[in-house]
Amino acid sequence: MRRIVVAALLALTWAQPAFADLRADARAQVEFGIAVAQKGLWKEALLRWERATQIDPTYAAAYNNVAVAYEQMGQIEKARAAYDRAVELEPSNDLIRQNYDLFKEINDRKTGRTDR
């Protein structure tokens, strides 16, 4: 029993820095992506943000940015999927919701009612 507790404690102490490392790596990708997106290099930005989501699949901000990049490229369904994932990961994040609402407003206008 004592061994199990010790093993669990060890696992926890190793896991925390490992997760922190992953998030740090993913964050570095996200930051680089933002820098290039601001220069209009959206494909490179998308590549970086997708890499961030692979490194850390719980990183809501990275999914938000992926969605924005797909929106800019006109790939609506991929953008929607990424926004869905971002909202799923951080349902209380108002900024993600705000982006998603703006996205939906445009998309509803495109595919929506014919009579207004």
Add this chain to the structure above:
Amino acid sequence: MTGRPAAPIASVLAAVLLAGCSASLNEVAIETPIQPKLDITAFQRVLIAGFVAGGSDDVDANLETVRLLRSQLRSKSGLRVIEADVLPLEEIARDQAREAGAEPDVAPANDDDQGLPQKIQDEKDLAAYERIFANVDYWKKLGEEYQSPLIVTGTVLFTPHQRSGFVTREQEVYDQFGRRTTTPVRTYMERKGYILRPKFVFIDGRTGTTLYSESFREEILYNAQQNTPALSSYFELMDRLLPNFLNTLSAQKIRGTRVLLK
């Protein structure tokens, strides 16, 4: 004793937190490309034929709508715009009704002997004219005349409108030091303006069949004392719905901003 330093520490912490938040926000401008609603790859040319128009006598809604759409499509679509005389669709519809000897669905008091109202004043009057868009033979024949273009036609109702009620407006207030502030004030106002109700019908000039149709409604109201020309109001209202009209035929880019997160 211990309570006093807590306030400055808390405010410093809040400032640091706020700075941290704003540093992780990056607003970027994006342009979302929106694909056209209608596949028009089979057409190289477009004919804005004419509209059944009604409502205000101050604006020739048929002529103005044709002119405006032609000029918009010339600069914002890849289609070649055909320059042709604007069709008097009301007269043509009445001729068709006379030939067919058809009874109208709606028969207002000012009907002529064919049942179609001579003056179009509301949507009911317009509805009686709508059968012209289903006359496949007529549109096919028109299409043949212009080498099978995409034909744009429809109805436009531009009617004066007035409404009174409470509105919220900002009122300027100056304090004793001359500083200006604004406060929202609810006041009762008489307002007048116009309602624009266009319906755009897209017809295949090769077959005469309707490919797509879309209706809109826009409204504008001014202070009753303000004297705004009807034509200005017409253009203001058309401006609002033109992006939607253009998006039927050509890809459009919608500008906006999004927040990138770290």
